[in-house]
Amino acid sequence: MSTPFGDPDASDLVCARCDRPLEMLKVEASYLGQTFPVELPACPTCGFVYVSEEIAAGRMLKVEQALEDK
Amino acid sequence: MDGDKIKAWEALCIEEQPPACAAACPLRVDARAMAEKMAAGDFVAAMAVYARAVPFPAILAHICEHPCEAVCRRAEAGGAVRIGALERALVEEAYPSIRRAAQRARKPKTIAVVGAGLAGLTAAFDLVMKGHAVTVFEADAQPLDRLHRDYLPAVLPPSAIAADVGALMKLGVDIRCRQRIDPPSLDALIAGHDAVLMAVGPGPAAAFSGTLLLNAAGRIDVDRQTRATSHPKVFAGGLHDGTEEAWSAIGSAADGRRAAGSIDRFLQGASLTASRGDERAGTCLYVNVESHTAVPPVEAADPAAGYGHAEATAEAARCFPCHCLECVRACPYLAHYNTYPKRAVREIYNNDSIVMGNRKSNRMIDSCTLCGLCTELCPNDLAMGEVCLEARQSMVERGHMPASHHDFALRDMAFSRSDEVAFARHQPGHERSAVLFFPGCQLAASAPGQVAAVYRHLTERIGGGVGFMLDCCAAPAHWSGRTALHGEAVHRIRTVWEEFGRPRLVTACSTCLKLFGEFLPDVPTSSLWTELERIGLPDGAKRPAPKGPLAIHDPCTARHAVDVQAAVRSIATSLGAEVRELGGAEKTTCCGYGGLVSFAHPEVGNAFADRRITESDDDYLAYCAMCRDNFARRGKRALHLMDLIFPDADDPAARPDPGFSGRRDNRLRLRRRLLRELWGESMSDPVPPVTLVIADAVRADIERKLLLVDDIAEVIAEAERTGRKLKDRTTGRLTASGRIGTVTTWVEYEAGAAGFVVHRIYGHRMQVEAKP
Numbered sequence: 122m123s124t125p126f127g128d129p130d131a132s133d134l135v136c137a138r139c140d141r142p143l144e145m146l147k148v149e150a151s152y153l154g155q156t157f158p159v160e161l162p163a164c165p166t167c168g169f170v171y172v173s174e175e176i177a178a179g180r181m182l183k184v185e186q187a188l189e190d191k
Numbered sequence: 192m193d194g195d196k197i198k199a200w201e202a203l204c205i206e207e208q209p210p211a212c213a214a215a216c217p218l219r220v221d222a223r224a225m226a227e228k229m230a231a232g233d234f235v236a237a238m239a240v241y242a243r244a245v246p247f248p249a250i251l252a253h254i255c256e257h258p259c260e261a262v263c264r265r266a267e268a269g270g271a272v273r274i275g276a277l278e279r280a281l282v283e284e285a286y287p288s289i290r291r292a293a294q295r296a297r298k299p300k301t302i303a304v305v306g307a308g309l310a311g312l313t314a315a316f317d318l319v320m321k322g323h324a325v326t327v328f329e330a331d332a333q334p335l336d337r338l339h340r341d342y343l344p345a346v347l348p349p350s351a352i353a354a355d356v357g358a359l360m361k362l363g364v365d366i367r368c369r370q371r372i373d374p375p376s377l378d379a380l381i382a383g384h385d386a387v388l389m390a391v392g393p394g395p396a397a398a399f400s401g402t403l404l405l406n407a408a409g410r411i412d413v414d415r416q417t418r419a420t421s422h423p424k425v426f427a428g429g430l431h432d433g434t435e436e437a438w439s440a441i442g443s444a445a446d447g448r449r450a451a452g453s454i455d456r457f458l459q460g461a462s463l464t465a466s467r468g469d470e471r472a473g474t475c476l477y478v479n480v481e482s483h484t485a486v487p488p489v490e491a492a493d494p495a496a497g498y499g500h501a502e503a504t505a506e507a508a509r510c511f512p513c514h515c516l517e518c519v520r521a522c523p524y525l526a527h528y529n530t531y532p533k534r535a536v537r538e539i540y541n542n543d544s545i546v547m548g549n550r551k552s553n554r555m556i557d558s559c560t561l562c563g564l565c566t567e568l569c570p571n572d573l574a575m576g577e578v579c580l581e582a583r584q585s586m587v588e589r590g591h592m593p594a595s596h597h598d599f600a601l602r603d604m605a606f607s608r609s610d611e612v613a614f615a616r617h618q619p620g621h622e623r624s625a626v627l628f629f630p631g632c633q634l635a636a637s638a639p640g641q642v643a644a645v646y647r648h649l650t651e652r653i654g655g656g657v658g659f660m661l662d663c664c665a666a667p668a669h670w671s672g673r674t675a676l677h678g679e680a681v682h683r684i685r686t687v688w689e690e691f692g693r694p695r696l697v698t699a700c701s702t703c704l705k706l707f708g709e710f711l712p713d714v715p716t717s718s719l720w721t722e723l724e725r726i727g728l729p730d731g732a733k734r735p736a737p738k739g740p741l742a743i744h745d746p747c748t749a750r751h752a753v754d755v756q757a758a759v760r761s762i763a764t765s766l767g768a769e770v771r772e773l774g775g776a777e778k779t780t781c782c783g784y785g786g787l788v789s790f791a792h793p794e795v796g797n798a799f800a801d802r803r804i805t806e807s808d809d810d811y812l813a814y815c816a817m818c819r820d821n822f823a824r825r826g827k828r829a830l831h832l833m834d835l836i837f838p839d840a841d842d843p844a845a846r847p848d849p850g851f852s853g854r855r856d857n858r859l860r861l862r863r864r865l866l867r868e869l870w871g872e873s874m875s876d877p878v879p880p881v882t883l884v885i886a887d888a889v890r891a892d893i894e895r896k897l898l899l900v901d902d903i904a905e906v907i908a909e910a911e912r913t914g915r916k917l918k919d920r921t922t923g924r925l926t927a928s929g930r931i932g933t934v935t936t937w938v939e940y941e942a943g944a945a946g947f948v949v950h951r952i953y954g955h956r957m958q959v960e961a962k963p
C-alpha cells in the first residue's frame with residue numbers, strides 16, 4: 122500500500138543519536154484502534170520517525186478526523 | 192436521545208410555517224419566494240413560482256381578489272405588499288417563459304368535466320397535468336363565458352383569457368362547447384368515464400336529482416372537504432358559489448383544485464381525506480415586524496398600465512421577506528452552520544441515531560455555546576443549548592463523540608482539580624467556617640493576586656471564619672457531556688462542604704454559581720458581588736476612576752442572575768465608573784468560551800467574541816475572568832470588576848490574556864503563595880526542567896494549537912537527556928517529540944545563551960512507530 126502522507130522534504134535531517142540521514146521507511150500509524158502502514162522519514166538505525174508539520178496539520182489531521190467521525 | 196422529546200423540540204420552532212400571504216392564498220401561491228426573485232430582478236424565476244401554483248396566470252393576475260394582501264405583515268410597516276400588482280407585472284413581462292409539460296400517468300384515466308368555468312377548467316388543468324385524458328362539456332358558446340360577461344376588457348383583456356385557454360388546450364384538454372348535459376347524458380358520462388366533475392352553477396343542478404342527492408337549497412349535495420357527491424364516481428364544485436361563500440375568481444379556482452385533488456385520489460384508490468394539506472388555514476410564523484422601518488408602497492407612474500419592471504422590482508423588495516430566524520440572527524453558531532433550529536434538531540437527532548457510518552454533525556453538536564440566548568429570543572422559548580447538551584451526553588455515553596474536541600479542556604480541568612492546585616482550608620486560626628470562599632478556577636488563573644486580596648478582605652469583614660477552597664466547579668465536564676465525571680467532581684465539592692460544616696459558599700464565578708444552583712441545590716451559594724455589596728468594599732485604597740465609560744458585558748451564565756447583575760453595576764458605579772449597557776443582561780451574548788466552543792470549534796468561538804467586541808468602542812467591563820481574557824485575546828480593551836476594586840496595574844484594560852500556559856502557572860502560584868503566606872506551610876518552588884526562550888508570535892501559536900509550555904519543556908528536557916532528536920544539517924536546529932496524553936508534541940528548537948529557543952511547535956494525535 123502506498124503512503125497516504127506524501128513525501129516531505131526531510132533530506133536535511135539527521136538522527137542526532139545515530140548520526141544518520143533519515144530515509145523513507147514503512148512505518149505503522151495507529152489511531153482510535155485502527156492501524157495502517159504509511160511511509161515516513163525515519164532513522165534507519167533506531168527507527169525515530171519524523172512527522173513534519175505539513176503532514177501533521179494536513180493529511181494526518183484529515184485521516185484523524187475521518188476516523189473520529191466513523 | 193428520546194424521539195418524542197426531539198419532536199417536541201422541533202415543534203417549538205415555527206420557522207417552516209408559511210408566510211401569512213401564502214397561508215391566505217386559496218392556491219397557496221408562495222408570494223414570499225416570488226417577491227424575493229422579483230426583487231433580485233429574476234422575473235422568469237418568479238414567474239415559475241407563480242405558475243407552479245396558478246393554473247391560469249394571465250387571467251388570475253388580472254382578477255384575483257388577492258386575499259394575501261389583507262394579511263400581509265408589511266401592512267404594519269408602511270402598507271401591504273401589492274402582490275396582485277406584482278403578479279400582473281410578472282405576467283406582462285414573463286408570461287411567455289412559462290414551461291409546462293403534463294406528467295405521463297402510468298394508467299391514464301378518462302375524466303369528464305361538466306362546466307367550463309374557472310372551477311371546471313382548473314380541475315381540467317390539474318388532471319391533465321397528472322396525465323389523465325380530460326374532456327370538458329360547456330353549454331355556452333365559449334369557455335369562461337362568465338368572465339367575458341362580468342369583467343370589462345380594461346380589467347381583464349380578452350386576450351388574457353384566450354392565452355390561458357389556448358395553453359390549456361395545448362396541454363390536451365378537449366373543450367366541447369354548446370354541449371348541454373342533461374340527466375340522461377350525465378348517466379352516459381358516468382358510464383363512459385372513470386370520473387365526472389359537475390362544475391355547474393346553481394341553476395342546472397336540480398335537474399340531476401335522479402342521479403345525485405340534492406341538499407335543502409336544491410344544490411348538489413357535496414362533502415365540504417372532498418367535494419364528493421352521493422355517487423362515488425361523481426364530484427362537484429360549488430360550495431362557495433352561493434351556498435357558503437360569495438363567488439370569487441380565486442375561490443372558484445381553488446374549488447376546482449380541491450375537487451381535482453379528490454378525483455385523483457379516487458382514481459388511485461387512495462383515501463379522499465388522509466393528510467390533504469389543503470385544509471390548512473392561517474400560520475403561526477413569527478415575524479419581528481418592529482425591526483423593519485416603514486416603507487410606503489410603490490405607486491405606478493401609469494396606474495392603468497400597472498407597474499413597469501423597475502417599479503415592480505422596487506415593490507417586491509418591500510417584502511421583508513417574512514421569516515422568524517430571531518435566534519439565527521443573534522447566534523454566530525447557527526449562522527455558521529447556515530441552519531435554523533427546526534432543521535438543526537433533526538440533524539442532531541439523525542447524527543445521534545447513526546449506528547454505523549459517518550457522523551457528519553459531531554462538531555456541529557459540540558459548537559453550541561449553551562449560552563441560552565436563543566431561548567430568550569425565540570417566541571416559543573426553544574432551547575438549542577439543551578438539545579446540544581443532551582446530544583453530547585447521549586453520544587459521549589455511547590462512545591460516539593470524538594474525544595479530541597474536548598480533551599484539552601478536560602485536561603485543564605483535571606489539572607485545576609489535581610493536588611498540585613486544589614486545596615481547601617479553614618481560615619487561619621479558625622476551626623470552622625461560616626463561609627467558604629470558592630473563587631473558581633478561572634479567576635485564580637487570570638488574576639491570582641486579586642483572589643488573594645479579596646480573600647483577605649472577606650476574612651476581615653465576615654465573622655465566624657471564612658474558609659478557602661481552590662477547585663473547579665467542573666463546568667467543562669458538564670458542557671462536554673461527561674455526566675459521570677461531572678457527577679464525581681460535584682460529589683467531591685459536596686464532601687468538602689460537609690466536612691467544613693456546611694458553610695455558605697461564596698463564589699466569584701457566574702458559571703460556578705449557576706452550576707451549584709443546578710447540581711448542589713441544597714448548598715447555600717451566593718455571588719462574591721452580592722456579598723461585596725453587602726459587606727462593603729475595602730476602604731482606604733486609592734483607586735483611580737476608570738478613564739472613559741465602560742460597556743458592561745454580563746456572562747451568559749449570569750443571564751438570569753438579576754441580583755448579581757444589579758450588584759455588579761452598583762459596585763462599578765460606586766467606584767466612579769460610567770456604566771453603559773450593551774443591550775441588557777437578559778440578551779447578553781456568549782464571549783466565545785461557553786460550552787467549550789473555543790476548543791471544539793475555535794472559528795465559531797472567535798465569531799462570538801468578535802461579534803461581541805464590535806458592539807461598542809468603549810472599554811468593556813466583565814465580571815467573568817474567561818470573558819475578560821477572551822475579549823483581551825481578540826484585541827478588545829477589557830477590565831474585570833476586580834480591576835476596579837483592586838487596581839494593580841496602570842492600565843488594567845490593556846492586560847493581555849494570560850493564555851492556557853499562563854493560567855496554569857497562575858493557579859500553581861496562587862496555591863503556593865496562599866499556603867505559604869496564610870497557612871505558614873512550607874512550599875518549594877518547582878524547578879523548571881529547562882529554561883525556554885519563546886517569542887510572542889510562537890507563544891500565540893502555542894495557544895492557538897492548544898499546546899502547553901510545560902509540555903514543550905518536558906519534550907526538550909527529555910530529548911537533551913536521551914539524545915533522541917533530529918538535527919537539521921543546514922540550519923543546525925533540533926527537532927524532538929514526546930507523547931503527552933493523547934497528543935504527540937513536536938518542538939523545533941536550538942540551544943541559545945539564555946536557554947532553549949523554541950522556533951516551532953505542533954502536534955498530532957495519530958501515533959507512528961517504526962515496525963521492529
Ligand code: SF4
Nearest residue numbers: 212223263264510513
Ligand atoms: S411581507 Fe412578504 S412574505 Fe410577508 S406576508 Fe407580505 S408578501 Fe408575504
Ligand code: SF4
Nearest residue numbers: 522560562563565575
Ligand atoms: S445556546 Fe447560544 S450558541 Fe447555542 S444555539 Fe442558542 S444562542 Fe446559539
Ligand code: SF4
Nearest residue numbers: 204205515516518569
Ligand atoms: S427563534 Fe429560532 S427556534 Fe424559535 S421559532 Fe424562530 S427560528 Fe425557530
Ligand SMILES: [Zn+2]
Nearest residue numbers: 136139164167
Ligand atoms: Zn537513530
